[in-house]
Amino acid sequence: MEQQIHMEYAATKKEKPNAADLQFGRVFTDHMFIMDYTEGKGWYDPRIIPYQPLSLDPAAIVFHYGQTVFEGLKAYVTKEGEARLFRPEKNMERLNRSNDRMCIPRLDETFALSAIKKLVGVDKDWIPTAPGTSLYIRPFVISTEPYLGVAPSKQYQFIVILSPVGAYYKEGINPVKIAVENEFVRAVKGGTGEAKTAGNYASSLKAQELVADKGYAQVLWLDGLEKKYIEEVGSMNVFFKIDGEVVTPALNGSILKGVTRNSVIKLLKHWGIPVTERRISMEEIHQAHLAGKLEEAFGAGTAAVISPIGELAWNENQMIVNDGVTGKIAKQLYDTLTGIQYGTEEDIFDWIVEVK
Structure with a gap:
C-alpha cells in the first residue's frame, strides 16, 4: 500500500523572481519534500513541508565520507498552463542505479515520482513561463547517521527541492x-x-x-x-x-x-x-x-x-x-x-x- 504524503503548507509565500533575472539554481520555491530511512524500518514519513534548513548532526556520514546521490530534471509549463515533466521515470531509474553504487537503500521509483509530481503541483505557480525558462527539480539522498566510521549509513533522508531557472550557460544556444x-x-x-x-x-x-x-x-x-x-x-x-x-x-x-x-x-x-x-x-x-x-x-x-x-x-x-x-x-x-x-x-x- 502506497504511503500517504503528509502536507504542511507554508504560512507565507516568497516573492517570485522576475523571469529576466533568473539564474540557475539560486532561488528556491516555497515547499520541499522529505522522507526518512532507518535500517530495519525502511523508508517512511513522506512529507511536503515549507522550504527550510536541515538539522543534521555534525558527525553525519554525508559530511565526512560523501555518501550521497542526486538527480536533475525539469518541469515545464505549456501555453495552455499545463505542467509537465520530461521522461522523469528515467531519472528515477538512474537515481536507483546511483543508490546501488553508493550503498544507499533503493527507493520505490513509482512512489518517488508521485512525490515529485505532488510537490511540483503544490508549487506549480513557480514554474516560469518565459522562453527558455523552467522549474529545475533536484531530488537527492543524504546519509544522516552520526558515525565517524567508513561504513554505509543506517539512516538517510530523501529530499526534493525546486528552483525556477533560466539558461544554464549565459550563451544559451550559442556555441x-x-x-x-x-x-x-x-x-x-x-x-x-x-x-x-x-x-x-x-x-x-x-x-x-x-x-x-x-x-x-x-x-x-x-x-x-x-x-x-x-x-x-x-x-x-x-x-x-x-x-x-x-x-x-x-x-x-x-x-x-x-x-x-x-x-x-x-x-x-x-x-x-x-x-x-x-x-x-x-x-x-x-x-x-x-x-x-x-x-x-x-x-x-x-x-x-x-x-x-x-x-x-x-x-x-x-x-x-x-x-x-x-x-x-x-x-x-x-x-x-x-x-x-x-x-x-x-x-x-x-x-x-x-x-x-
Whole structure:
C-alpha cells in the first residue's frame, strides 16, 4: 500500500523572481519534500513541508565520507498552463542505479515520482513561463547517521527541492568554448563515474576553475587511464558530427548514462541520421578537423538541453567548429527537444508526463 504524503503548507509565500533575472539554481520555491530511512524500518514519513534548513548532526556520514546521490530534471509549463515533466521515470531509474553504487537503500521509483509530481503541483505557480525558462527539480539522498566510521549509513533522508531557472550557460544556444583537460580526470571504469554523486563534481572543480580563467565555459574530459579517449564535456554527454555521421562516446562504466543523451540518439535514428556509440580519441577529432570533416560538436544534458561547441582547445591546437556558429543538427535537436518539453512539438515517443 502506497504511503500517504503528509502536507504542511507554508504560512507565507516568497516573492517570485522576475523571469529576466533568473539564474540557475539560486532561488528556491516555497515547499520541499522529505522522507526518512532507518535500517530495519525502511523508508517512511513522506512529507511536503515549507522550504527550510536541515538539522543534521555534525558527525553525519554525508559530511565526512560523501555518501550521497542526486538527480536533475525539469518541469515545464505549456501555453495552455499545463505542467509537465520530461521522461522523469528515467531519472528515477538512474537515481536507483546511483543508490546501488553508493550503498544507499533503493527507493520505490513509482512512489518517488508521485512525490515529485505532488510537490511540483503544490508549487506549480513557480514554474516560469518565459522562453527558455523552467522549474529545475533536484531530488537527492543524504546519509544522516552520526558515525565517524567508513561504513554505509543506517539512516538517510530523501529530499526534493525546486528552483525556477533560466539558461544554464549565459550563451544559451550559442556555441561555447571548451578546453580539453589533459591533467585531471573525472572518473575511471570501476569508480563512481556512472553514479550522480557529489564527489564526482567536487573533483571536477579544479580543472573548471583553471580553464574559466582563460575564457572557456567548460572542460572536455578524457579517459582516466590513457588520457586519450573522450568521455564527457563538463556535466554533459558529448556528440560530434564527422563527415555526415554523428558519434558519441559509448557508455563504458565511467560515463554518465544521460537522459538527454538517450533522447538525442533516439531522435537522430528517427530522422535517419547516422549515429554511432563508440570510443573516440582526441586525435581522431583533431584529424577530422584538419581534413575539414568535423562538422559539428555539442553537449547534451538536462540543464542546458543542447549546448553547441564553437571552439575546442587541445594542447596547442585551437579547433574552430562550424565557423563558431550553431550547427544545423544541434539547432534541430534543441528546437525539437524543447518543443516536446513545452508542448509545441508532437510527443511521438510518449516522453511527457503531465502533472495534474
